[in-house]
Amino acid sequence: MVKLRAKCVLAGDPTVGKSALAHVFRSESAHFPKNYTLTTGVEVFVNPVPIPDTSDSVELFLFDSSGKEIFYDMVESQWELAGAVCLVYDITNETSFNSCTKWLERARAQAPSNQLVGVLVGNKTDLACRRTVEYTQAQEWAASQGLEYCETSAKEMENCDAPFQSLARAFHRMYQEKSEHIQSIV
Numbered sequence: 001m002v003k004l005r006a007k008c009v010l011a012g013d014p015t016v017g018k019s020a021l022a023h024v025f026r027s028e029s030a031h032f033p034k035n036y037t038l039t040t041g042v043e044v045f046v047n048p049v050p051i052p053d054t055s056d057s058v059e060l061f062l063f064d065s066s067g068k069e070i071f072y073d074m075v076e077s078q079w080e081l082a083g084a085v086c087l088v089y090d091i092t093n094e095t096s097f098n099s100c101t102k103w104l105e106r107a108r109a110q111a112p113s114n115q116l117v118g119v120l121v122g123n124k125t126d127l128a129c130r131r132t133v134e135y136t137q138a139q140e141w142a143a144s145q146g147l148e149y150c151e152t153s154a155k156e157m158e159n160c161d162a163p164f165q166s167l168a169r170a171f172h173r174m175y176q177e178k179s180e181h182i183q184s185i186v
C-alpha cells in the first residue's frame with residue numbers, strides 16, 4: 001500500500017471555472033475536507049484519490065489562485081514542486097483554449113526535470129449549444145502534449161472527478177516507473 005502526495009496547480013485563463021472545479025472537488029471528499037488559504041489569493045484543497053485495482057492512493061493538493069501571480073506564488077511557496085497541472089479552458093471560449101499552450105509552457109518551466117503530469121479540462125459542457133472548440137480538436141492537442149482530456153460542467157457537477165482521477169492515476173504511474181527504474185539500477 002503506497003500513499004503518495006502530489007501538488008497540482010490549476011491553470012487557465014480567468015473565468016473558465018477553475019475555482020468552481022476546485023470547490024466541486026472539495027465537496028466530493030466531505031469525509032475528509034481540508035482547505036488552507038496560504039497567501040492572499042491562493043487556496044489549497046486536499047483530497048485523497050484511490051487508485052483503481054490497487055490499495056494505493058494519491059493525496060492531491062490542489063492549488064487555486066485567484067490572481068495572475070500563480071506561478072510566482074508557486075516559486076515563493078514552500079512547496080517543493082508541482083507534480084501535476086490541471087489546465088482548464090471554457091469550451092465556449094476559443095481564446096481560453098489557445099491560452100493553454102502558454103499555461104502549459106509556464107507549468108513545465110516551473111517543474112523540475114520534466115516530472116510533470118497533466119490533464120486538459122474543457123469546462124462548461126452545460127453550454128454546449130455555444131461550443132466553439134470541438135471535442136476532437138481539444139483531444140488531439142492534449143494527446144500531442146501527453147495529456148489526457150476530459151470535459152466537465154462544474155455548474156451541473158458533471159464528470160468533475162474525472163480530471164482528478166486521471167491526474168492521480170498518471171502521477172501513480174510516474175511513481176511506479178520511477179521506482180522500477182531505481183530497482184533496475186541497484
Ligand code: GDP
Pocket residue numbers: 012013014015016017018019020021123124125126127152153154155156
Ligand atoms: P476561474 O476564474 O477560472 O476560477 O472561474 P470561476 O470558477 O470563478 O468561474 C467563473 C464564472 O463561470 C462564474 O460565474 C461561474 O459560476 C461560471 N462557471 C464555472 N463553471 C461553470 C460551468 O461548468 N458552467 C457554467 N455555465 N458556468 C460555469
Ligand code: MG
Pocket residue numbers: 018019020064065066
Ligand atoms: Mg478562480
